Amino acid sequence: MIFRRSGVLALIAGLSLAGVSAAHAQSFGGIVQGAEQGALQSVTGSAGTPTTSGLLGNLGVPSLSSASSGNVTGLLSYCVQNDLVSNVSSAKSTLSTLTGNSGVASDSSYASGQQGLLQLADGNQLSLSSLKDAVRRKVCKAVMSKASSLL
Template sequence: MHRSLPAAALCAALLAAGGAAHANKYLDAMKEQLGSSGQADAGSASGGGAAALASGLGLSMPAMGNSTLGNAAGVIQYCVKNNYLSAASANSVKDRLLGMVTGQKPQQTGFANGAKGLLQGENGKSLNMKNLSSKLKEKACDYVLKNATSLL
């Protein structure tokens, strides 16, 4: 049985019974538990807490690598534009990624998709960030920034 279904049901029940504060406390506790139990996405070089949280809620974070540098740069731009990442900390990473992929058509396409909020992984998985809650978008943006930094 997949653990995310009971977790999602419990979170919905907490929202109905006690409001968002109770649900957020539960999500934070679940994030800590999943992060410490080693259930982070195997394709992640770092950012395990975000991947574990997303995985615990039924999401799978796409694996990032050299073939997805353009997409990562685009996602970082999306995250900065939508205030999920600080421009001061993220723009230098984005610019360095773009410097590594300038002129490569597949990377340019990846950047365009990323700038629209579509995270594409080397493993063929993708995640449309527009479909996520604000909290999960923030975690996904942190995941991308941490993993992109490790690829530089």
Template sequence: MNTRRITMAIIATALVASLACNAAAAQGLGSLGGKLGGALGNSGSLSSGNMGNVAGILQYCVKNNYLGGASGASGIAGKLLGKTQGGSSNADYQSGLSGILKGKDGRTTNLANVGGGNSDLKSKITTKACGVVLNQGRSFLGH
């Protein structure tokens, strides 16, 4: 049942993002972030429930080029990992390294599978999710 809800949430998010992309094509890509922000930024499953998972997701985002070096994501991930019980062996951190975002609400989203096979859509959704998690990491550190 939980897997079905996750699948439906991902499909709904992909549909909303797809509609946003069509609108963005007409208006220019500059407004895409705002359109996707409404679809993704308010989703409980796109912000993590703990520091370890945030640290892992940030490393996933940097490794897969969704966040650049100038974002400071690697440094933030390192600081968060230092505050995480168990360090790099923490299960939530390890999940994050694989792109599995563990939400505050207990749901998980696998960033490696978003976008329904559309690589452009996947990139946009994952980049947005990485930005949300980066802001959450900064918040955890008081930045």
């Protein structure tokens, strides 16, 4: 009984350090919610501005820093097509400029990006469609930021 209680306390303490309150830790839904909040904080940073480093780091997803310009451009196209960006006209303008660059549209990573697939440094891919809508919007915000930096 003491061992079991110690294990529960250790779990709650660990979750508290990870940003999940003990009240949330009482249900699986609370644990998932806490993980999602941590993921969103990784995307937005502490000041609420999008970052490309540590993108969803709490969930083991790498940053956009390793994504090719073709993949970022394709992802931006996916975000625009799926209405996941806040400023559509700016995103379309950025997209038009980037697709006009030599070789971007013919890059295989561009086609992957158009399908919502982030190509990871280890050769794997992350499908944005597998993420919840709020997380996809944050990822698209970071994609827009990264795409703008490519101009």
